[in-house]
Amino acid sequence: MNSSRHLTRLAAALAGVAVVSLSLSAQARELSVSTVLSDAFPWGQAAEKWAELVAERSDGELTLRVYPNSQLVNGDQTREFSAMRSGLIDAAVGSTINWSPQVPELNLFSLPFFMADLDAVDAVTGGAAGEMVFDAIESRGVVPLAWGENGFRQLSNSSGPIDEPADLDGLKIRVVGSPLFQDTFTALGANPTQMSWADAKPALTTGAVDGQENPLSVFDVARIDQVGQEYLTLWNYMNDPLVFAVNQQVWDSLSEEERTLLRDAAEEAGAWEIEMTREEEPERLAAIKERGVTVTELDETQHQAFVAATESVHDEWMPRIGSEIVEAARADMQGE
Template sequence: MTTTRHVTRLATVLTGAAVLSFSLAAQARELSVSTVLPDAFPWGQAAEKWADLVEERTDGELTLRVYPNSQLVSGDQTREFSAMRSGLIDAAVGSTINWSPQVPELNLFSLPFFMPDEAAVDAVTGGQAGEMVFEAIESRDVIPLAWGENGFRQLSNSQGPIDEPTDLEGLKIRVVGSPLFQDTFDALGADPTQMSWADAKPALTSGAVDGQENPLSVFDVARIDQVGQEHLTLWNYMNDPLIFAVNRQVWESLDEAQQTILRETAIEAGEWEIAMTREQESERLAAIQERGVEVTELSDDQLQAFVEATRNVHDDWIAQIGESLVEAAQADIESR
């Protein structure tokens, strides 16, 4: 009789444990997070940091699974926002450049020579213009949570130093799939060639394109100098903030506590990544120079020549971006 009761109790305990285990498993939820670059780059590290913080703060109740290399959109980074908007992707740490075809307001950050330094970028993302950009994203059924940073984009090529617009004449430069980039390099006399990042390095290796533009972190980690890019011009012609965001339906399916954690951890991961990216800039530049890359730093007069050469591009794109947004950004910059 005692043995029977013992077995019965044991079965009850095991059943209860199984039910509890099933209940916890049912409560746990995994969200997909898309990024273009893996965690060898600050961009990918930002997404991984976000995932780590979310898992820690929710005790695993909510987890983020990071999918780098744009694998959720078959390598086409310009489709990332559309996929998130439609629900094929739950969340992303994405580039303002890559999302700009679907959110024209994001072209603000790609206006040539509009934001002169990091303080200007911070003034815009943290000011009225930043709020307006987030409102534009949210109006398209994606909830923006925080800012990160891919950095100022620099110009490299395999043909020779570039310190004036005429040096770009006829050079085939790989650019992302954004009409604003096409217009900018057309104005400089180059031959812009649109292709995804997945195709860029092979094209540089084969000589199908002469140059490319990317932040120092990408140039350094991807070892772009190994594919003939022996000349680098520091011109800070545009900045590429990153945005942490979530599909609206996914966001609304979360409870208030989960939403708070997701937003707070995104902000924390973004601040961490921005600081890290900026702190590493001088170290990366030194490493690039040590590998034999010729670095050209423009004087104020040389930089102004590029500004003048692209002024019409700036003026033409204001209407597409939104005059009120550009004016708000200008006011933010002037108030920094």
């Protein structure tokens, strides 16, 4: 009889442990995070840093699983925002360029030669225009949490040095799937060719395209010089901030504590990645030069020639972006 009671109590205790275990596992939650580049690049490192901070601060109750190389959208980086908005992806560290087809206001950052330097970028992302851009993202079912940085995009090619618009005449330049990029390079006399990054390196290798544009971090880590890109022009023609964001329904399902944790971790990861990316640029440029790449830096007259050649792009795109946001960005940059 005593033995029977002992077994009954043991069974009850084990059942209680099982209930507690199930309860704990039910509380633990994993969110999928999409990113275009792996952690070999600052972009991917930003996502991994976010995941690391969230796991630490939630004691593993909330975790982020990073899926790099656009694998959740079969390599089509321009579908990332739509997939997150629809709930196929829980969260992302994404590019303003890649999300701009669904959020036209993000084209603000792709206006050619609009933001002259990092101070201008910081003034916009940290100012009224940045808030307006975040509002635009949120109005489309995605909650933006923090900024990161992919950096100013520079131009490379396999034909020769480029220091004036005429040097681009007829060159096939790989661009992302954004109509604004098509219009910018068409205005400069080039032949823009849209393709995903997965297809870009093979196209550069075979000579199907003559050039491409990307931040120094991508040029350096991806060793773009090894696929015939022997000439690099530093022209800072546009900047590509990254955005840490979460699907609206996922966000609504989180507790207030979890939301605060997720946002704080995103802001910290973003600030960390921005600082790292900027600190590494001089070293990256030196490494690129050491590998034999011819680097062209524009003087003010040369720079203004490119500005003048793309004025028509501003006229066409300002209404699409929203003149209010563009004017707010100008005021931010002027410190008004």
